Amino acid sequence: MKSNVLLVLLLLPLVCLTACNDTCRETRTFRQFTPVTFTAEQIRNGVKQEAPRSLVNPGKIYTKDGYLLINEVKEGIHLIDNRDPANPRPVAFIRIPGNGDMAIRNNILYADSYMDLVALDISKLTDIKEVNRVQNVFPNGQFEGGWWSFNANTLMLSDQRVNYVTETVETNCEDGMIARQNACPNCMSTDFANRFVSAAPAPNTNGVGGSMARFTLYDTYLYTVGQQDMQLFNIQVPAEPRRGERINLGGGIETIFPYKDKLFIGSTTGMLIYDNTNPAKPVRMSVFQHARVCDPVVVHDNIAYVTLRSGTNCGGNLNQLDVVDIKDLYNPKLLKSYPMQNPHGLGVDFPNLFICEGQSGLKSLDARNALDVKQLEHLAGMNAYDVIPMGAAAGRKQLLMIGKDGLYQYDYTNPQQLQLLSKIAVNRPF
Amino acid sequence: MKPFNKNGWLTGLLFLYFCPASNVEAQAPAFRPTFMNMTEVGLSLGRVTSGSQWAQTTQNRTSFTAQTFNGVRIWPRLAVGGTVGIDWYLASLLMPVSAGVRYDVAVQSKKGVGLFTSLDAGYGLAWLHRDLPNYKTSGGLYVSPGVGLRLGQPGRGNFVLSVAYKRQESAVVKPLDNFYLKRDENRIYNRITFRMGVAF
Numbered sequence: 001m002k003s004n005v006l007l008v009l010l011l012l013p014l015v016c017l018t019a020c021n022d023t024c025r026e027t028r029t030f031r032q033f034t035p036v037t038f039t040a041e042q043i044r045n046g047v048k049q050e051a052p053r054s055l056v057n058p059g060k061i062y063t064k065d066g067y068l069l070i071n072e073v074k075e076g077i078h079l080i081d082n083r084d085p086a087n088p089r090p091v092a093f094i095r096i097p098g099n100g101d102m103a104i105r106n107n108i109l110y111a112d113s114y115m116d117l118v119a120l121d122i123s124k125l126t127d128i129k130e131v132n133r134v135q136n137v138f139p140n141g142q143f144e145g146g147w148w149s150f151n152a153n154t155l156m157l158s159d160q161r162v163n164y165v166t167e168t169v170e171t172n173c174e175d176g177m178i179a180r181q182n183a184c185p186n187c188m189s190t191d192f193a194n195r196f197v198s199a200a201p202a203p204n205t206n207g208v209g210g211s212m213a214r215f216t217l218y219d220t221y222l223y224t225v226g227q228q229d230m231q232l233f234n235i236q237v238p239a240e241p242r243r244g245e246r247i248n249l250g251g252g253i254e255t256i257f258p259y260k261d262k263l264f265i266g267s268t269t270g271m272l273i274y275d276n277t278n279p280a281k282p283v284r285m286s287v288f289q290h291a292r293v294c295d296p297v298v299v300h301d302n303i304a305y306v307t308l309r310s311g312t313n314c315g316g317n318l319n320q321l322d323v324v325d326i327k328d329l330y331n332p333k334l335l336k337s338y339p340m341q342n343p344h345g346l347g348v349d350f351p352n353l354f355i356c357e358g359q360s361g362l363k364s365l366d367a368r369n370a371l372d373v374k375q376l377e378h379l380a381g382m383n384a385y386d387v388i389p390m391g392a393a394a395g396r397k398q399l400l401m402i403g404k405d406g407l408y409q410y411d412y413t414n415p416q417q418l419q420l421l422s423k424i425a426v427n428r429p430f
Numbered sequence: 431m432k433p434f435n436k437n438g439w440l441t442g443l444l445f446l447y448f449c450p451a452s453n454v455e456a457q458a459p460a461f462r463p464t465f466m467n468m469t470e471v472g473l474s475l476g477r478v479t480s481g482s483q484w485a486q487t488t489q490n491r492t493s494f495t496a497q498t499f500n501g502v503r504i505w506p507r508l509a510v511g512g513t514v515g516i517d518w519y520l521a522s523l524l525m526p527v528s529a530g531v532r533y534d535v536a537v538q539s540k541k542g543v544g545l546f547t548s549l550d551a552g553y554g555l556a557w558l559h560r561d562l563p564n565y566k567t568s569g570g571l572y573v574s575p576g577v578g579l580r581l582g583q584p585g586r587g588n589f590v591l592s593v594a595y596k597r598q599e600s601a602v603v604k605p606l607d608n609f610y611l612k613r614d615e616n617r618i619y620n621r622i623t624f625r626m627g628v629a630f
Contacts, residue, residue: 020622021478025616026615030611176562342563
């Protein structure tokens, strides 16, 4: 009798052990690259206006005169009538093969198309047409981690088509014990209200870009940064961009923004400051080196707000907001650090500071006192990676925020309680 | 009921799941509900097989587990209450909080050995787990049926040895990079636990 019970007790663990396997399954989506080749002619004949379509893989954002431009990575630009931010209306889709960046001077839209810079006349939204093209200015580039390069001799372009693959694999249940270290894409933005004023001497009118921009306008020049260098275009006659100076910057260049008569260029290892007193030939002033983490930056007067983020592809182990005194551009000084969750793009409309926290949403902060930056509101539940505070207009303060799941527009008249005006949803393939 | 009656433990299990009242009450008309505590520590054992179909590896897993059951004997053999524990899995620290029952299948004679069964079901919380940057671990449902031995005098503090199966669910959202756009892991820990402790 007792032996029966003991037998059962002994057998039970053995029976269980056969089933005692931990089961850990990871579902992951990644990019798969397939090489493709185009002729220059195919690309150059590909620019055309099409009917509006839904956002699938949005890239950079740009706005001018109540119109909103959202880049569809490598495909073209969505043009949206945003004069009523509560009710944005898609107007058209401008197909531009290999497009990633844009800038607008007056009625001329500058956009990259793989190796070329294209100038489009957007004065008639029903009839957007190419008016000029500077050929073979960008030798190579990168979209979504896939490189392309153009061979000017054979007039052939080698690119990589991106497919999204989802798979499920069995893991050993141990991931999450070692932090990952990877390369870092840098990202920057600036005080857009100030940049708008300082960068747009009358009578020319420029648009406003997001914090990831590689194109920017200053005086009569369009500045574009590639991976290693900065290419200037003289746009004294906006419809006729002419190739200007080419300045080598070193590797890992990510973003550019002008602030007053300075150019701040973001790279993976630091921030390059160029004196732009002579807009035709910027001169390097200093390099602000930093730890190997992602470091978007915004500037207001003598204060730079730098967010350092770790993890993902940034390396390091920092997630914080650094407030830096840049009175002396040759010798920036850290004033104070504030802990953050996972800060991405940011924007400042002093004293309001907005920080995209990636999967943790958007934060509204009061930056009046550099030594005591206060959090006013934290909006969670969406993915936020880039933001543009537009300043006061039409009785409200409009904020554009783009994330993986859509473009959100807020009214930040009361920065303690942002009011959602509208959302343009993204229809992602993954 | 004699201790270790031939079919006693089987009957007891059936009682536990279907009709724990009936004749037990009848035998103890003067019974009054009493507090019961059972606190145990032990090891949870399991295995995991991972890798692609061409390069699979199997590893053993041993982790520390502790739990305390606090309840009320509503019948002489049955106690119901709550169980709070802690499980140190290799990559996560979970705190299971659940409803629990303990049923004495065979009450020991003086200084004898008694047999009990247990069932805990609830949710494993990840409150105590500290994630690495950009990892987000969340807990999940768990269930743990088991059997055990009580050593000592009935109605007094007993030494307890038990063995139980434990199924614990968990999920992890992992950091992304230029390559991965989404990485979500669902974890199911299937473990056998061996514990020892005290009960009164």
